[in-house]
Amino acid sequence: MSVVTVQTTPFAGQKPGTSGLRKKVKVFQQPHYTENFVQAIFTAMPGGSDGKTIVVGGDGRYYSPEVVQIILRLAAGNGIKHVVVGQHGVLSTPAVSALIRSLKTDGGILLTASHNPGGPENDFGIKFNTANGGPAPEDVTDKIYKVTEGITSYKQVELPDLDISKLGEFTHGPLKVTIVDSVSNYIELLKTIFDFERIKKWLHETSPKPTVLFDALNGVTGPYGRAIFVEELGLPESSIQNATPLPDFGGLHPDPNLTYAHTLVERVERENILFGAASDGDGDRNMIYGKGAFVTPSDSVAIIADWAEKAIPYFKGGVKGLARSMPTSGAIDLVAKAKGLEVFEVPTGWKFFGNLMDAGRLSICGEESFGTGSDHIREKDGVWAVVAWLAILAAANEEKPGTTIDDVLLAHYNVYGRSFFSRYDYEEVESAGAEALVNNLREEFAKPDFVGQSFKATTSDTSFTVKEAADFAYTDPVDGSVSTKQGLYIKFTDGSRIIFRLSGTGSSGATVRLYVEKYSKNAAEYGEDAQVGLKPLIEVALSLSKLQDYIKRDKPTVIT
Template structure:
């Protein structure tokens, strides 16, 4: 079945995500565009997954057969590159062939709006309504090139050049840091280095070779997937380690002593920098599974904290409405005002370097100051396969009155079921990108967070 989820359409290669199904989706996109404009233009990128280039080519040919002019990247690129080109190149849509952080057997298609944002439900619903409507058109590569319908082009340098002016490179280049970058076999490549060069940085890489199997791990920057990065940062005394997910729009950071640091901590820390040092105006955007630390920082800064459903497309909407100057999701995606209304792992890390340069303190010192002022929250998540479920509906979940002896004061059903006590929370949500139920928890101690997750599993298995 072809169905758009939290961020695009994804499926298992050769099962749901096939060349034929991609032609059906591409034809629907063509019909959508032709309803809007006689001669639309589309930019297409693709990641380093198995058959991504071939899938991108099929998509381009189907659009070209519908007399839509297509620019296709000459090499694999991170998703933010397509968003940037969609915005700055005045394209009518951007298309990215990627399954983001999903396991290697998946691939997918993301749609970017002319504003560079993730397509929301109103757009993808229109496209879904056009599936199977009419005959799928086709054209050969040679004919499409001859008619000027397809152009293969380098699409990264425009974004790299923009980022050189977006952050304060003069300050960043004064830093002398030893970095270890884990590309996770994805499309992140050497974009950080391209922006800051020339510099006094020493940059080494992990997993930056082409490997569509992702070395047997999910290309998602979680602590479980970054054990080698964490170990090597500590062992070889790197100042910082950074990991980018499969399509380069999410990140996590590692330090020698503290270890793994996710977006639940990076977002509020960067928010302080953006509002204090860069003097940006606006609130902070987070999803319903965002840390309470984000709310505490927003309150201290005197700005609004906006809460959305899970999925960066909802954060994108806040950017487009001019409500926020920074926003992010728990899975590592952070977006920034005056750039694109989308997440970008590279841009977020550049902003982190800028913050270190402004504050003249290392990241571990800044984190200790943050936790001393606001307290420390411990967030974790786990998941349960739907195959393990007796029933698949969370609506049948038995809501407890207490969580580990603490009264449930509020139930948030914005996106799933979130049980909230005075200083903890536990949430259940069916994933929009994988056949799993996610369980999220946050508390003031690691032990309590783990206990909450175990309780969550018990409640789900009791369905």
């Protein structure tokens, strides 16, 4: 079978965001559109594509099977030697990272739009991960984008479709293709990290037995959840729900937050379930929710870091360092200070953690967008975080039987104080209004009298005085690379923060994110609802920025 060169022309806007290229399915279905982007990945691969081995898999969303076949044809045309594919084209994002690392491949292509809705009218995405298992760094994604802007042809071998439902090793034209079980490699990795017997002892020998519910939201983690909760931990099938991956996620929005995972929250409250958790479409995000207790992602990563050496065998030798994305609350900073560890503040995007991990300076990290992980792979890992919380509860109940998620939270606040945190998402707003909002804030920050100004809440006498305001920039301490315009922030004299950021994870329009944070050492406030405690700060953020005027929205799409 010979290589065929297919003539094409560029498509505008094929610039990878923080997690690859995301567009509507119908955009990817245009003739040559997907082929152009895949060709750009192969052209931009570090060291070229000839003779390389890659992993291919995704969350199983609509149009994935067809794109797997496109990738195989172009891989053959670009000299790729070996492609490892998840059965049915399905692999969670953490599982892809784990396979890249355990098989020592040259990278991988992930077919996912993460937490975005799926189906023929919704979203699709393609992301490239490099040989360390993590998202491609900016120099690679910039090269991919540059190729897409000038592409005139792509190379493929006109192969018939391969049956990707059958496990095994196959010769497919010039390619070696290995179809692997989607779950087993990842589960074996988790068993080297956690003490499953300790967790099982807590789940089965405690009276009354702790109740557990894991919601996969019809995303990729259903089979992983069944393997862990039912097969490994011996829990009943009722401990998992929405556990069958569906191309349209069964109409659910596979984003694990209080808005979209409401069926989990309702069942946890109705049935008094001790431990509830959800994951997103591709398995890299998580939400922890117990009866009456929502764990913010900022608190979650701080508590995992605090308990790591006690509860998770992987960290028995010590934690190397901690990190968070800039918008994430400073809760983990307090843990790092108490333990004498390095702590890093990086831009949003998991690739920024990868350099620190590869340099041996980072063990545990997280983002407020429900992403939590460690250096066991180079992606955030929702299922890992869920099992980490089971490990923490098992350890906490050895110390004090009957400990709940709420007890763990309050114990943490009593030691470190509480960082009240909330995020307002305004999704699919007009791009022009979003850009005008950001530009106006930059102009305000540049005024010589902005620092020192006081802003008063609209429904109370509470006021906040500006201490510092800027557009976050980051210099990587490992390779010296610089990332600018990563989010506009205001720090007030009382330690509170407001952050405004345009997100790169949507497939159309713009998503504006507003973050607010207030730190408290007043124990009387620890049990307070975050929206109550943060109300004055939220009012100041909205009035100061004129956000609602610019984007023409009275209310956010999602509050977390």
